[in-house]
Amino acid sequence: MKKLLDKYAKLAVKKGVNLQKNQVLLVNSPIECIDFARAIAKVAYEEGAKEVIVHYGDQTLQRLKLENASIDTLKEVPNWIAESYNSYAREGCCVISISASDPDAYKGIPMDKISAYQKSRQIALKEYYEYSMANKIRWTVVSVPTEAxxxxxxxxxxxxxxxxxxxxxxxxxxxxxxxxxIKAWDEHNSKIAEKLEFLNNNKFKKLHYTKSNGTNLTIELPEDHVWLGGSEKCNSGIEFNANMPTEEVFTLPKKNGVNGIVTSSKPLSYGGNLINDFSLTFKDGKVVDFSAKEGYESLKNLLESDEGARYLGEVALVPFDSPISNSNLIFYNTLFDENAACHLAFGKAYPTCIVNGDNLNQDELSQKGANNSIIHVDFMVGTNDLNIVGYTYDNKEIEVFKNGNWAF
Incomplete structure (x- = not known):
């Protein structure tokens, strides 16, 4: 197992964040993943890291806090905690986040408590999240198993x-x-780049989604949108892979240009609770109606995070015939489930999905059609009968997805 962890750690450090000499590496890790966090630190120092900072999360302790602390206390995020993220982002750190939480960790906790804690933390760490989403720092998300x-x-x-x-x-x-x-990842990134070339060359005005379970959704795209996927580059031009694994290509929707109904295809783990079998109705970009067979209150709280939470910030395409999907497993973990199915995301759009977006302020991004929010939460909509048709600015119709897979 040690050899496997070391090999994985090397991949995360060298191909994930592509750590450079004298850079600070920030690691976010569940306490159960301490061995992997240490393996990452060892590789990072061998690669010339200036320092490795590890933030450990303990869901057992966090549950105790959620059960016993007042909402006012849960809304308090001490400045030193916020700065332990924001200050390193300002300094140009790299970030490796280990995603391996228990999907049911906070089951039974009142949603107003979970929502208060999450919202206050997202606001306090806003600078850190904005640096990440604009690729001002390099980051990657990886996973290792935990028992739960x-x-x-x-x-x-x-x-x-x-x-x-x-x-x-x-x-x-x-x-x-x-x-x-590392070579295998280079080859995989090249295949994704072929899909990006097709999508970016066609410059679709809108996409129309249909599938048998009721989805009938039209998504307009901003005129200056850019499709990304596989490896990306940070502001200084250094390549990195934000998700490992990854099968997606993605862009942003026009904030006010989403209309119709879409149904979920996989459970969404949010705030330590599951949201399942849900449906959303959009009008002029905004969720105006929703239902859920499981986790209705969790979905309601998510959509009430702020004004932008009811609008979409991401459109991502993933073929149904892909390695994670073909495992026939539901992972209850967004990193894996989002790379097994086409998905959308509530909340903030990636500035990098707009031409020159990483150099625009929020007002300028909004004028381009990008949504803003304190959240960015992916949810899965892809199935084996999903069809997507793209419409170009000269009204040409092009099949993008047919029966869940690429049509080209």
């Missing part, structure tokens, strides 16, 4: 069996089973 997460996926297994099964899946989808994982 693995048992959620493999319910009929023992803890040891569940963790081993999840390791086997992760091992394959992040290409650690290849002799040279």
């Amino acid at each position: 997460w693995a048992l959620k996926i493999f319910k009929d297994s023992t803890p040891e069996e569940a963790v081993e099964k999840l390791w086997n899946v992760i091992f394959k989808v992040v290409r650690l089973d290849k002799e040279d994982p």
Whole structure:
């Protein structure tokens, strides 16, 4: 296992954030993933890191706080906590986040408490999140198994069996089973780049989504939109991979240009609770009606995060015939589930999806059609019968997706 962790850590440091000498590396890690966090730190120092700072999260302690603290207390984010993120972002750190939380960690906790805590933290760390979303710093999200997460996926297994099964899946989808994982990622990024070239060359005005479970959604795209995916470049031109694994290409919708109905295709884990079997109705970009068979209150609180939370900030295309989707598993983890299905995102748009967007202020981005919010939450809509038609500015119709997969 140590060899696997070391190999994975090297991939995250060198191909994920592409750490440069004398850079600070910030690591966000669940306490259960301490061995992987240490492996990352070791590789980072070997690669010449100036310093490695690790922020550990403990969902057990956090649940105790949510159960016992007042809402007023939950709204308080001490300046030193905010600055422990914001200040390093200002200094140009790299960030590796280990995504491996228990999807049911906060089940039963009143949603007003969870919402108060999340909202205040998002506001306090706004600078850190903005640096990340504008690619002013390089960042990546990776995962390793924890017992609670693995048992959620493999319910009929023992803890040891569940963790081993999840390791086997992760091992394959992040290409650690290849002799040279970094070379394998270069090849994968090249294939994604071919899709980006097609989408960016066609400059679609809008996309029309249809599928048998009721989805009938039209999404307009800003005139200056850009499709991204695979590897990206930060402001200084250094390449990195923000998600490992990744199968998506993505852009932003025009804030006021989304109309129709869309239904979810996978559960959404949000705030330690699951939202499942939900439907959203959009008018002029805004969610005007919604329903959910499970997690209605969680969805309601998400949409009430701020004014921008009821608008979309991302449109992402992922073929149904892809490694994560073909595993036939629901991961209850956005990093994996979003790379198994086409998805959309509530909230803030990536500035980098607008031409020269990383050099525009928020007012300028808004004028271009980009949504702004304190949240950015992906939810899955892709199925094996999803069809997407693109419409160009000269009214040409082009099939983009047919029966869940690329049509070109």
